[in-house]
Amino acid sequence: MTATLSASMPRARTRRGRRVNRSRAAAWIAVAVIGFFGLAPVYWLVVTALTPDEKAFSFPPSLIPTEITFEHFTRLAENRQLFGYLLNSVIVSVITAVLSVLVSAYMAYAFSKFRYRGRRSLMHLVLASQLFPQALLLVTLYAVFSASGLLGSYTALILSFTTFTLPLCVWMLKGIFDTVPSTLMEAAAIDGASRWRTLHTIALPLAAPGLIAAGLFAFVRAWNDFIFALTLADPARQTLPPGLVHTYLGEFQTAWPDLMAASFVVSLPVIAAFMFLQRYLVGGLTAGAVKG
């Protein structure tokens, strides 16, 4: 019996080892496949940006560049108009992010920590705004901004972007405030802190990862938007996505290598922001997922 047991243990260990190896291999394959789909477009973008114009259109396309040029990046550096678009993107995206966080933090706190009539209906109303197709909202917002004289301004862009980001930010932050124990608020109240002070000195610092996540979400949403930026802003205030299309996509041809070089450069600030804030982002997105 003992002999049988001792003989079967290494076999079991081997089987377990094989199982671990197999699942590890499966995990690596999954990572490789997902990585390929995630990184291949970026690779292609960089390769095209570095390929001379006449080679960029070669058929069949070459996966590995045989000739490299930096002329598209040089041309990009010389294009003053693109810097204008970049500046507009930064202005609009930063203000949208700050405004979204500011408004959604107060709304989320009110939804999470106060009990009042119509609270749930209001929460659902906020969410319901996400149900409308954006094209419908675009036409409506266009009419509203036109009537109010805001059409073509930064304000029109910031308000419209904030409108879209608010619902998700509010629900994200509400989940985070839900996880902040009410006993902390009660303790603060006992110590004489006003509700205002409790929110600013206790709740908001505890929700910092969520605030950063919400801010990043709003920033990226504003940074990437095309159709609202094209429609609601005048040419002097247009952001990068419509600016790039304007500059490189024409009726007859597209300057793909220049477009790729510009896309690569303008994505760097977002990549940098993500790398710098990723630990907050992951923490913030999942913080409200499970209540403590």
Place this chain on the structure above:
Amino acid sequence: MNTLNRRDALRLLGLSTLGVAALAACAPDASGGGAPQGDTAAKTFGFTSWSLNEEAQKAAVQAIVDDYAKKNGVTITPTSFPYNEYLNQVTLKLRGNQLTGAIQLDVAWLGAMAAMGKLRDLGPVAGKGGYTDVALASGQVGGKQLGLPWTTGSIGLIANTELLEKAGVDGMPATVEEFEAALRKIAKLDGVVPYAAATKAAQLKDILPWMRTFGSPLLDGEEITVGDEPSVAAVEWYKKLFDAKLIAPDVDRFDARALFAQGKAAFYDDAIIARGVVESQAPDKTLTTKMAPLARPVLKAGDTPQALLWGHVIAVVEGEGADAAAEFASFATSDTATVASFFEKVKLPPTTTAGLADPKVAGDTFTTEWTEKITKTASANPFWRYAGYAQIETAIAEQVQAVLVGDASAKDALAKAAETAKGLQK
């Protein structure tokens, strides 16, 4: 856990309905009607044009604007949108009364814009311009001259004469039979697509001139004739070329240009602007000297070669500054020195008899050949008169693609396409 109970769901539904009602109330008038606004005699107007921001054309267009503004003491406010978004943006802004003055339009869009009822009839101005008949026709909708033709060309066939010579093709094919025979000879060359015809759904509307070549009018009065015997024969012929690898799968205009520029396609369809585009993409800088426009082969000798009309017009929005905008549109499209200089810079052919006769234009062999062989018999797509013309084209293109990949017979597919298209005739 937060769950949505029936009461909450009903509340949500009610609130959503209220929201939609509020949004609908705020939305602009869908009719697009309303009296023209502003002083039509004003000396300040806008000029909306996609060319104002296209690298190859913006300097030339801006020069026209500046020249006119300086000479006439007017103020022109330029606005631009990317070509692919242009129609949507102009439509939205026109509906919202945010657009005044002159607007550059593709001839294909004029029907949709006319339906909004905000464009001025430029008939009296057009009469003085000396435009060619085919050019004038490109700016007319429902008997009204709603656009002054700025450039009029066509989408036709272009050949690489060097490849034709290599393959032993003598002369340009004039009939469908000769064309097919030439393609079979070219197919023997290594790595060459004989005819880089559109086979991607997004560009398969290119088959419409072939349907006309086979004898289908496409639209007879208000009746869509796609699915008739000639159109079915055209699609079956296209399928035959596809199966014999004389045309390649998954090709759109951009792919066709790339193939042609690399010397890997002997024929392809493009607009007259093709020369400049191919030149910028071709490693062989002498390729443009080997490019030759040819009339689309006909079914039998004596038939009229088919080509799709292509071009740009300048329309004028009725309202503030419309008088001055109309004068500007006339100047930009018919002043001989201006149009000849514009041609010299961007190679877009003028639309007036005097402009075409100017030495700068007449001396350009490619353009004169194109005008003579292709544009002369070009006609508008009959579906352009409908606001939903793009959806009609897509419906046909999708069904033709189904035939190419073997999912349907030409007869069934085109009958289905016609059925869908009928629902879009408004």
